[in-house]
Amino acid sequence: MKKFAVLGCGVVGSGVVELFEKNKALIEKRCGQTLEMGYILDLRDFPDRPYANLLVKSIDPILADPDVAVVAECMGGIEPAFTFVKSCLEAGKSVATSNKELVAAKGDILLQTAKEHDCNFFFEASVGGAIPIIRPLHKCLAANDFSAIAGILNGTTNFILNKMIKENMDFETALALAQEKGYAEKDPTADVDGHDACRKICILSSLAFGKHVYPESVHTQGIRNVALKDVELCNQLGYSIKLIARVQRLENGKILPTVMPMAVEEDNLLSQVNGVYNAVMVRGDGISKAMFYGRGAGKLPTASAVLGDMIEEVQLDHTIPSQTWVNVGNTDFIEDFSAFSAKRYFRTTTADVHTLTEIFGELENRTVSTEDDETVFIVSASMNAADVDRAVKALAAKNIQVLAQYPVLVS
Numbered sequence: 001m002k003k004f005a006v007l008g009c010g011v012v013g014s015g016v017v018e019l020f021e022k023n024k025a026l027i028e029k030r031c032g033q034t035l036e037m038g039y040i041l042d043l044r045d046f047p048d049r050p051y052a053n054l055l056v057k058s059i060d061p062i063l064a065d066p067d068v069a070v071v072a073e074c075m076g077g078i079e080p081a082f083t084f085v086k087s088c089l090e091a092g093k094s095v096a097t098s099n100k101e102l103v104a105a106k107g108d109i110l111l112q113t114a115k116e117h118d119c120n121f122f123f124e125a126s127v128g129g130a131i132p133i134i135r136p137l138h139k140c141l142a143a144n145d146f147s148a149i150a151g152i153l154n155g156t157t158n159f160i161l162n163k164m165i166k167e168n169m170d171f172e173t174a175l176a177l178a179q180e181k182g183y184a185e186k187d188p189t190a191d192v193d194g195h196d197a198c199r200k201i202c203i204l205s206s207l208a209f210g211k212h213v214y215p216e217s218v219h220t221q222g223i224r225n226v227a228l229k230d231v232e233l234c235n236q237l238g239y240s241i242k243l244i245a246r247v248q249r250l251e252n253g254k255i256l257p258t259v260m261p262m263a264v265e266e267d268n269l270l271s272q273v274n275g276v277y278n279a280v281m282v283r284g285d286g287i288s289k290a291m292f293y294g295r296g297a298g299k300l301p302t303a304s305a306v307l308g309d310m311i312e313e314v315q316l317d318h319t320i321p322s323q324t325w326v327n328v329g330n331t332d333f334i335e336d337f338s339a340f341s342a343k344r345y346f347r348t349t350t351a352d353v354h355t356l357t358e359i360f361g362e363l364e365n366r367t368v369s370t371e372d373d374e375t376v377f378i379v380s381a382s383m384n385a386a387d388v389d390r391a392v393k394a395l396a397a398k399n400i401q402v403l404a405q406y407p408v409l410v411s
């Protein structure tokens with residue numbers, strides 16, 4: 001018999017409790033032994049819940065109980081989660097977390113602590129909710145040299161963009177609905193401004209390339225300034241604007257992680273990912289590409305990933321060597337954002353396509369001129385930030401403004 005504890009009984013923590021209670025028999029069968037819920041740590045009281053007798057307000061009884069083999073950390077935030085998780089690992093108790101902020105900021109330290117104490121720091125639930133992506137990256141795909149990962153990693157923003165396009169819902173109403181459904185972070189600016197997706201691409205980049213990528217190293221831009229007009233016009237050109245978290249390995253061997261709204265080509269499966277669903281596209285030399293898809297947020301989908309990690313821990317008696325990365329003490333392996341280069345979508349205040357062609361070179365033949373004498377188009381060649389600057393200045397000299405521009409994600 002082994003026991004587990006749950007830290008934090010909010011949306012995800014209560015989901016772990018609920019899904020465990022519902023599927024206890026089959027979970028135990030898959031564990032190969034009995035598993036008991038021993039403790040739930042929360043500062044709040046839940047007198048009416050059936051598990052009220054398991055509630056504790058201190059980590060100490062959990063640390064002191066030798067039968068607790070694994071701890072589900074679902075508190076969110078850095079502190080006190082970091083202190084609690086580190087103490088659990090130092091006591092030889094494995095941890096399964098859904099807390100991407102913690103993994104992105106402290107994953108290197110916690111993985112090292114787990115290794116030193118013969119246990120595991122699991123974080124499948126920290127990226128993509130229900131989608132298995134952490135374990136596939138370091139196990140099923142472990143034979144690959146990875147070249148890129150691109151994904152829709154934030155359910156809230158994808159849900160909001162979708163509601164805006166399909167139901168003409170305004171931004172605030174769509175955000176309130178996402179919060180009501182338990183998708184959004186405590187502070188929804190983390191979703192809307194791209195920080196949540198940034199933490200997730202940090203985790204995937206660190207695991208795929210073996211070096212800790214911190215959020216400060218990632219160019220991050222959210223969806224706050226995405227205009228409905230561009231979403232609609234971009235659709236007419238055959239592209240969908242999505243918040244894309246991405247890391248590419250460049251020819252110089254450095255990696256370039258980014259989070260920003262991109263115009264996704266309709267041939268790219270990511271353009272078809274709607275609502276709260278997430279998807280991750282992985283490129284590697286053995287597989288070419290593989291796509292992972294599922295519910296990226298919500299109570300039971302995230303709890304499913306936490307419990308999956310806990311079940312693996314109950315079956316194990318060692319630290320998994322492939323599930324790790326290190327802090328190399330510098331960011332020399334990360335390329336500066338100025339090197340980012342892509343085809344681009346533009347909306348400009350002119351109907352004069354000839355002038356646009358003179359400045360940008362070849363345009364894709366799906367160019368559309370609007371009733372407001374604006375033109376939306378896709379530039380065929382890749383442009384970096386300096387190329388965009390030059391084009392904007394050349395247009396300004398002719399009294400033409402760029403009203404919006406998005407990089408394109410090709411298939």
Ligand code: HSE
Binds near residue numbers: 153156185196
């Ligand atoms: N706020 C996150 C999202 C929850 O919307 O994707 C899952 O990490």
